[in-house]
Amino acid sequence: MATNFHDTGIARQWRGAVWQCCVISACAALLLLMLPRAAGSADPQGLGEELIVHYSTIDGSTGFVLDRSHDEPVLKFDSSLEMFILQDVPGPRGDTIYKLDNGFAVLRHTNLGGMILFDDLRPEGRPVMRDRVALRLTLPRRFPAQVKARAAVISKEISDLLGSEVVFEAEWEAIPSRLGTATLADAVELTGIALKRLAEDDLARDVLAAHLRRVTFQAGDVVDARLINHTLAITFVWTQGMHGRFSSDALVRLLEAAL
Secondary structure, three states: OOOOOOOHHHHHHHHHHHHHHHHHHHHHHHHHHOOOOOOOEOOOOOOOOOOEEEEOOOOOOOOOEEOOOOOOOEEEEOOOOEEEEEEEOOHHHHEEEEEEOOOOOEEEOOOOEEEEOOOOOOOOOOEEEEEEEEOOOOOOOHHHHHHHHHHHHHHHHHHHHHHHOOOOEEEOOOOOOHHHHHHHHHHHHHHHHHHHHOOOOOOHHHHHHHHHOOEEEOOOOOOOOEEEOEEEEEOOOOOOOOOOOHHHHHHHHHHHHHO
């Protein structure tokens, strides 16, 4: 995951990453001038930057989309279905820090236009380059029957991992809009990701197997998750889309505290 920018042990590596970023950004800027603009991706404030851009590491091993067209920035890695709501905060020297909802910094946008990615592979940071404009990140449309079928698949996968049955339940047909169904589908998917991550640890898997029998999803006014009487009760806000559910990281933290 991301690391603290103030750790002095990585200062030299960070400066090296910034320098690489500057060189790469200059080359990427020339490339972007030759790329067609995606509809709706231009900066409405006229700052000369695209709002929806795909980035890649130099070796091409990691790619992601950063979408700044929403009220809050949204991040999606190519290798994952999850879309992360980011918090952008001012950093040193006019840089912008993008943080996940667990407080970890995942991206740093330098005042020279470069971007640095902080992840498990390189917690000290590595430069990425803009390689193309991208489409806006939105929750895909889902029908209730699709969500129910997907929930059955995920619950079977969790049951197999834990060695005991875990059932996913919801009023699948009761959500009143396309956005609501998409939000429910996202909540189901991210709950599955969180439970699978916990099950990777032997001790956590055994504890989950002893304490989890059902996962319920219900619409409400406030996003919530509680483990009570062998039931993980997930509350999502169907009118808020991506903002109406917990991230997988948040669910992992909540479950770790509850178990």
